[in-house]
Amino acid sequence: MAREFKMPDVGEGLTEAEILKWYVQPGDSVTDGQVVCEVETAKAAVELPIPFDGVVKELLFPEGTTVDVGQVIISVDVAGDEPAAAPVVAAEPEPEAEEAAPSGRQPVLVGYGVAESSTKRRARKGADTPVAANGTATVVADRRPLAKPPVRKLAKDLGVDLATVIPSNPDGIITREDVHAAVAPAPAAAPAVEVPAQAAPAPAAVVSYDAVRETRIPVKGVRKATAQAMIGSAFTAPHVTEFVTVDVTRTMKLVEELKADKDMQGLRVNPLLLVAKALLVAIKRNPEISASWDEGQDGKAEIVQKHYVNLGIAAATPRGLIVPNIKDAHAKTLPELATALGELVATAREGKTSPAAMQGGTVTITNVGVFGVDTGTPILNPGESAILAVGAIKLQPWVHKGKVKPRMVTTLALSFDHRLVDGELGSKVLADVAAVLERPKRLITWS
Structure with missing residues (x-):
């Protein structure tokens, strides 16, 4: 008997996804929870595990195809005994390799949530794990x-x-x-x-302008969603952007000291970490900026005050710009914030950011300085009240204690929704961020 696996809604209300890569082919054995393909939605790339055992009968769509949610993408033959899947150690199937488990739900990979469990589960470490003659655990083939x-x-x-x-x-x-x-x-x-x-990446191919006049790239997935969101934000929320240039020499010295601190060993310590902490301190002193605008179903608009901060970090990826956020960043210590930033960046670089990680943001940071850019006028992430752009940190002549000296200087730009953030509130937040970065001891005195 063949069972069908349909394209699930891997986000919230998404209608389609593109199949990026198949990890299985017809004739391959699959087990409950095994990842069979990677898909890209309008929000992120997601790995899909299959919720039952069997042998792949047919892949309904090739890689690169955009499939509507609810369409069958793979059929699996579950009738009869499963054929052998070329185990590492040849042996007769042992009853204890799989054991009965109560029906329920089990955790799967990031971005997919949970899947219904079958009446069997994979072997666990210990007495239930198949063991070869040399005493080592058997590695089951075809299981990611x-x-x-x-x-x-x-x-x-x-x-x-x-x-x-x-x-x-x-x-x-x-x-x-x-x-x-x-x-x-x-x-x-x-x-x-x-x-x-x-060490030695392959040189980029040189395109002859005489041979190729134009290249058309389909706009889909993350790029399409980002474009639509930015258009909606730009023409819905009245943007105001303010700028301040600040001496961050003391902050840069603190970054180096923290890198050598034993309590911060193995953590991601860089200027962005202290900028994030400075913004959180500024929001604590001016909590009204952590809010959103709600038009309301009855036409009566409301300002929704958020008593928490889900701090978004804009990340450029090969699939486009994404803005995952650190949940409840306001409650994290500096080491906890560094850990969360490191995991967020690593996940984004691998293209595995889940849709849930990009929802519910309140305020965002975009670090344009990594591209050598001095400043910009960032567009708000939809539904958020403010976004802070951090420019390049450069050695510049600066008046310090009455004398012109070389100092590390950067420019900050804060864009905010003028419907709910007036000029006074926006100015206070930006000035507080600058004050903390100029004298980082305020991270203690103002916390």
Whole structure:
């Protein structure tokens, strides 16, 4: 009997998704929870696990096809016994390799939420795990190991093949501790950085202007959604942008000190971290800016005051601009904020940011300075009240203690929705951010 797997709504109300890559082909065996394809929605790239066991019968759409939510994308033959999937160690099927489990829901990969569990689950580490004659655990073929994007990046950096890592959790998801445990017996055996992959990138192809006059690139997925959102924001919210240039020499010194601090070892410490903390302090002193405008169904508009900060970080990716946010950033300590920023950036670079991570933002930071740009007039992320642009930090002549000296200087730009943020409030927030970056000890005195 064949079972069909339909394109799910992997976001909130999304109507379609593009199939980026198939991880299986007809004839392959699949198990409950195994990732079978990667799709791109209007918000993010998402991996789809299949919710039942069987053998792939047919892939209904090729890679690159945009499919409506609800359409069948793959059919799987679940009738009869499953054919052998070329196990690493040939052995008769053991009853204890799979065990009965109560019907329910189980966690799956980031971006897909949860899937209905079948009456069987994958073998767990321990007595239920098939063991070869030499005492090592059997690695089941055709099963993509489950791990969150930061864990995949950690494994890649440490040279660990996730297929060889035995998860310690019953749900089968590999953790950071599992990866570290896999390399602990022989830390010198795997290089920390895959240098050949980055040391000499292939030269970009040179296009002859005589041979190719134009190239047309379809606007879809994340780019299409971003374009529509920016148009809606620009023509809905009245934007006001204010600028301030500030001496951040003390902040740059603090960044170097924090990098050497043992409590911050292994964390992502850079100027953006302190800019984020400075903005959170400014919002705490001026909480009215964390708000949104609601037109209301009855035509009576309301300002919705947010007593929390979901801090968005604009990230440029190959698929377009995305703005994931750090939930409840206002409640995080500096090390916690650094950890959240590091995970957010790593996930965005891998293209695995989930739709949920890009929803519910209140205020955003866009770091245009990394491109050598001095400043800009950023457009609000839809539904948010303000966005802070951080320009390039440069050594410039500056009047310091009555004398012209070389100092590290940057320009900040704050755009805000003038329907709910007036000039006084916007100016106070921007001035507070600048004051903290000029004298970062205010992170303590103003907190």
